[in-house]
Amino acid sequence: MMPVRLRGVPRDAAALSTVCAYVGPRSRYANPFTAGARSPLGPPMNAAESVDLFAATLRGPVGRHYAARFARTLRGLNLMCTCPLDAPCHADVLLRLANEPDDGTAPRTTDLLEGPR
Template sequence: MPVRLRGSARDAAASSTACAYFGPRSRYANPFTVGVRSPLGPPLDAAKSVDLFVATLRGPVGHHYATWFARALHGLDLMCTCALDVPCHADVLLHLANRSHDHSSIRNRSLLEGPR
């Protein structure tokens, strides 16, 4: 079963497993950056950042991307710079890519189980 790993883009490229990098400056980076001040309040924490990412995927345009992510990432380990003990959007993408092909189950971060 694919897992979330911690590391850099260089680490992902050197990995002996099928691995995709999801951290900053990657094509899969979360647009909701931890620590950046939200227009509606304080800086985003990891959980809020992931919640916003999930909410985006549930929208009409986001649903298209969720389907694309699920197909493109199926079976891959995902590597990001996030600590493994905090929520990360890679957990969301692991869930999407490796669940049954029913693309209607994007709800919220609490449904996801990733390595802790």
């Protein structure tokens, strides 16, 4: 079964620690770009824009290092964040990144870092 995104807080994820990782605010996997915050270009970002910026950062020269580490650490785990399940969330980016096929035909990690589908 493919891992999924869940909604909850760190305490909820801790109860499921063998199958779930908390990636929300104040975690090492948190999206530093939040909806409502000013974007680098001025106006406040919406949720989709903050997720797109997170994915773009992981494609950058420094971000690729973190993307590879996140992929190894989060592989096979459900990911929990505080975002509503019907809204864009960086956990979707992390899920795709961490669960790319490992059969030699996998796309490169940077190809998987697109925003919500």
